[in-house]
Amino acid sequence: MAEPAIHTSGLSKRYADVDALSDLDLDVHQGEVVGYLGPNGSGKTTTLRLLLGLIRPTSGSAEIFGLDCQSRPVEAHRRLAYVAGEANLWPSLTGSETLHLLGRVQGQVDAAYRGELIARFDLDPSKKVRTYSKGNRQKLILIAALMARPDLLLLDEPTSGLDPLMEQAFRHSVHEAKERGQTVFLSSHILSEVEALCDRVGILRNGRLVDMGTLSDMRHLSALTVEATFDGSVPDLSQVPGVSSVEVEGRVVRCQVQGTVEPLLKVLASSGVHELLSREPSLEELFLAHYGRSTDPGTGSLEVPALGG
Amino acid sequence: MVGESAIVTPAPSGRWPRTVVVRETARRGVRSAVLWGVVFGVYVTESATGYEGAYKTAGQRHALAQTLGSDVGISAIIGPASHLDTVAGFVAWRTLGVLTVVGAVWGLLAATRLLRGEEDAGRWELLLAGRTTRRGGAAQALTGLAGCALVLWAITAVIAVAVGRSSSVHIDGRSALFLAVADVSGAAIFLAVGALTSQLAPTRRQAASYAGAVLGVAYALRMVADSGAGLAWLRWASPLGWVEELHPLTTPRPVALVPIVGLIAILTVLTVQLAGARDLGASTIPDRSRPPTRTMLLSGPTGLTVRLVRPVVIGWVVAIALGGLMLGLIAKAAGRALTGSTSMRKLVSDFGAHGAGATTYLGVAFLMAALLLALIAAGQVGAARGEESEGKLDHLLVRPVSRTSWLAGRLSVATGALVIAGAVTGVTGWLGAASQDSGIGLTNMVAAGLNLVPPAVLILGVGTLAFGIRPRAASGACYAVLAWSFLVELIGGIVNASHWLLDTSVFHQMAAAPAVAPDWTTNAVLVALGVAAAAIGGIVFRFRDLAGA
Numbered sequence: 001m002a003e004p005a006i007h008t009s010g011l012s013k014r015y016a017d018v019d020a021l022s023d024l025d026l027d028v029h030q031g032e033v034v035g036y037l038g039p040n041g042s043g044k045t046t047t048l049r050l051l052l053g054l055i056r057p058t059s060g061s062a063e064i065f066g067l068d069c070q071s072r073p074v075e076a077h078r079r080l081a082y083v084a085g086e087a088n089l090w091p092s093l094t095g096s097e098t099l100h101l102l103g104r105v106q107g108q109v110d111a112a113y114r115g116e117l118i119a120r121f122d123l124d125p126s127k128k129v130r131t132y133s134k135g136n137r138q139k140l141i142l143i144a145a146l147m148a149r150p151d152l153l154l155l156d157e158p159t160s161g162l163d164p165l166m167e168q169a170f171r172h173s174v175h176e177a178k179e180r181g182q183t184v185f186l187s188s189h190i191l192s193e194v195e196a197l198c199d200r201v202g203i204l205r206n207g208r209l210v211d212m213g214t215l216s217d218m219r220h221l222s223a224l225t226v227e228a229t230f231d232g233s234v235p236d237l238s239q240v241p242g243v244s245s246v247e248v249e250g251r252v253v254r255c256q257v258q259g260t261v262e263p264l265l266k267v268l269a270s271s272g273v274h275e276l277l278s279r280e281p282s283l284e285e286l287f288l289a290h291y292g293r294s295t296d297p298g299t300g301s302l303e304v305p306a307l308g309g
Numbered sequence: 310m311v312g313e314s315a316i317v318t319p320a321p322s323g324r325w326p327r328t329v330v331v332r333e334t335a336r337r338g339v340r341s342a343v344l345w346g347v348v349f350g351v352y353v354t355e356s357a358t359g360y361e362g363a364y365k366t367a368g369q370r371h372a373l374a375q376t377l378g379s380d381v382g383i384s385a386i387i388g389p390a391s392h393l394d395t396v397a398g399f400v401a402w403r404t405l406g407v408l409t410v411v412g413a414v415w416g417l418l419a420a421t422r423l424l425r426g427e428e429d430a431g432r433w434e435l436l437l438a439g440r441t442t443r444r445g446g447a448a449q450a451l452t453g454l455a456g457c458a459l460v461l462w463a464i465t466a467v468i469a470v471a472v473g474r475s476s477s478v479h480i481d482g483r484s485a486l487f488l489a490v491a492d493v494s495g496a497a498i499f500l501a502v503g504a505l506t507s508q509l510a511p512t513r514r515q516a517a518s519y520a521g522a523v524l525g526v527a528y529a530l531r532m533v534a535d536s537g538a539g540l541a542w543l544r545w546a547s548p549l550g551w552v553e554e555l556h557p558l559t560t561p562r563p564v565a566l567v568p569i570v571g572l573i574a575i576l577t578v579l580t581v582q583l584a585g586a587r588d589l590g591a592s593t594i595p596d597r598s599r600p601p602t603r604t605m606l607l608s609g610p611t612g613l614t615v616r617l618v619r620p621v622v623i624g625w626v627v628a629i630a631l632g633g634l635m636l637g638l639i640a641k642a643a644g645r646a647l648t649g650s651t652s653m654r655k656l657v658s659d660f661g662a663h664g665a666g667a668t669t670y671l672g673v674a675f676l677m678a679a680l681l682l683a684l685i686a687a688g689q690v691g692a693a694r695g696e697e698s699e700g701k702l703d704h705l706l707v708r709p710v711s712r713t714s715w716l717a718g719r720l721s722v723a724t725g726a727l728v729i730a731g732a733v734t735g736v737t738g739w740l741g742a743a744s745q746d747s748g749i750g751l752t753n754m755v756a757a758g759l760n761l762v763p764p765a766v767l768i769l770g771v772g773t774l775a776f777g778i779r780p781r782a783a784s785g786a787c788y789a790v791l792a793w794s795f796l797v798e799l800i801g802g803i804v805n806a807s808h809w810l811l812d813t814s815v816f817h818q819m820a821a822a823p824a825v826a827p828d829w830t831t832n833a834v835l836v837a838l839g840v841a842a843a844a845i846g847g848i849v850f851r852f853r854d855l856a857g858a
Contacts, residue, residue: 052707055854074709082707088700090617094602101607105708126599141704
């Protein structure tokens with residue numbers, strides 16, 4: 001099999017007394033679209049800047065298509081394009097001039113696709129960057145990255161400042177990239193975006209990768225949410241094996257079930273249950289579960305607490 | 310993460326939340342006001358003590374008044390020289406002539422930086438989102454600028470009064486205070502001009518260039534008025550002429566303050582009105598937001614650097630060219646005046662030169678040009694660091710561009726700019742001098758101009774070293790070395806300083822060309838040191854983290 005698009009082992013970055021990233025082991029295969037989730041300050045941007053060789057790791061190593069990110073950055077960069085979350089461009093250049101410059105520096109541009117992207121993102125490239133809104137500047141660096149048709153797209157919260165229409169245009173472009181076999185590594189905190197686009201998702205917390213897998217894997221390993229409405233009195237479910245986070249609201253009970261549902265079903269069947277709803281957790285619930293729990297993130301416990309609404 | 314939003318504590322907004330813009334503006338401006346106040350004071354001191362030391366006898370003073378007082382070129386460039394046979398007359402003429410222009414440049418740069426610059430950076434948005442309006446914000450910022458002007462005046466005044474008390478100078482307190490008013494009035498006028506152009510122009514750079522154009526016109530008018538062509542009335546058409554009409558120390562005319570104060574008042578009112586009438590971030594004069602696409606230079610990082618630094622470098626080169634021209638124009642007359650001065654001859658011989666005349670004068674005066682070139686170098690280090698701290702460099706380095714090639718490109722462009730600036734200084738200096746039949750050859754002057762480059766290259770190297778090791782201190786390191794070197798030269802000019810002290814100045818190794826032949830061996834050493842420092846800085850930069858602001 002071909003070398004992974006991204007491979008890191010034990011990648012760590014420490015600033016003064018803060019571990020921005022600890023011991024990251026990550027493999028992203030060619031052609032995959034991988035989401036990288038975490039709240040602000042969890043280490044997403046640090047990971048990307050390490051992959052780009054903009055900062056040096058405290059320990060560990062990172063490779064892009066088998067090229068070491070620190071010692072061979074220029075070769076690695078020939079195969080990737082990066083979109084930063086903040087588009088600080090040169091205010092005195094126009095949009096076209098910026099695209100021209102970044103295309104020449106990149107060394108490869110699909111000119112027809114560039115035109116298509118400019119139309120898709122509805123950008124007026126004749127204006128000076130100074131006069132662009134934040135959203136327009138963001139579009140500009142998105143177009144600059146996509147138009148190179150690189151093997152790997154590293155995207156760091158690429159849709160910040162984009163309106164919902166442009167968000168659609170962005171998703172369309174990522175789908176196109178995937179169809180062409182490009183690899184996409186998408187750091188985000190917009191869960192619906194990740195849910196809609198990504199084959200696999202990694203969840204980062206305080207600089208540690210606490211979960212990584214496909215969405216169905218994650219759901220499978222997680223708790224099911226069950227909501228039961230009773231005819232008469234509400235039984236005590238808190239002692240049932242596998243059940244947690246029991247909430248009672250009148251004759252309605254909500255709880256989480258980990259593992260098999262059989263013990264719960266037995267109790268419910270004998271208690272006059274009138275209506276039963278169960279569903280898999282959404283990505284948002286998975287995500288919040290990782291942040292709501294108080295156990296040490298490294299232990300791998302998957303106990304899911306109450307999510308509250 | 311629980312209950313964070315439950316408790317709302319009032320933000321600590323200081324004692325007077327309504328004056329936040331005044332305090333921000335004053336806080337950001339006061340450091341440079343203090344610095345320049347000290348420079349003004351030192352210049353007043355140096356003028357008084359220098360005159361005392363150089364022209365001891367009444368005969369020498371009379372001779373000086375005869376040579377300089379009757380020279381039309383001197384009068385046009387610095388201002389009419391009267392009463393040069395007294396300390397008071399000399400100090401008033403010299404400080405007013407130089408500090409009015411220096412202060413005006415400081416004022417327009419400070420005002421555009423603190424008003425348009427802060428607005429461009431988006432900081433005004435935060436301040437104006439608070440408890441003030443655009444109009445109120447502008448009024449507050451102007452008050453802050455007034456505070457800066459007051460600080461400049463106060464420090465100049467304290468030093469001037471102290472110098473006046475010395476037994477040999479004899480300037481009474483009231484006269485010294487009025488001298489300080491006259492010396493800072495150019496700064497005050499152009500603080501107001503800069504504030505107004507900050508409302509007119511869409512960027513800080515354009516605001517500064519509009520204000521610079523106003524200064525250019527005002528200076529040209531004053532120059533024509535003082536050139537003895539029977540157009541003395543033109544002096545009243547230029548704010549710089551009004552400053553001259555104050556005649557501090559000799560025949561004080563406080564009435565000339567009326568047009569000065571009136572102009573400042575009108576500019577202030579206009580500034581507040583325009584600030585209220587436009588959108589935040591917008592300009593009164595519309596920005597050309599759709600210029601024609603020019604991609605000629607935009608094929609790589611070095612081309613981009615040329616494109617980005619071109620306006621700044623052109624501005625500097627024009628300023629230096631004009632400076633060189635003026636030095637050339639006054640060289641002959643000033644050189645003749647040197648003949649009558651004991652300590653000037655000492656100063657000149659300190660620089661390894663001898664005799665008197667135009668070449669000798671230019672040899673000493675080119676020290677000022679060397680400082681300007683070094684300022685260009687420091688500015689280029691700051692610009693490189695700015696690309697990094699503002700995150701613009703990221704867009705290049707995430708593409709197939711190595712850090713080394715980016716930095717090498719920037720340093721080459723900066724060095725090229727320094728060589729051009731040096732050569733242009735030599736050429737325009739020669740033009741000025743040749744127009745007065747000073748008998749200096751073009752080759753000598755170009756060599757003297759290029760002789761200014763090595764110290765600037767050293768500054769560039771030291772700045773690059775700092776950029777590699779402590780990026781956030783890169784600009785500061787350059788300006789610290791520059792300020793120290795300049796101070797050492799100034800002190801060295803007044804007292805007998807040890808050569809160990811003098812050797813710590815980057816300018817001291819420089820031969821005083823064109824008074825003496827440039828020392829190319831020493832220059833090669835300076836350049837080699839600069840290149841070595843830059844190389845170390847470049848290697849460290851390659852292996853360090855990119856650092857934001």
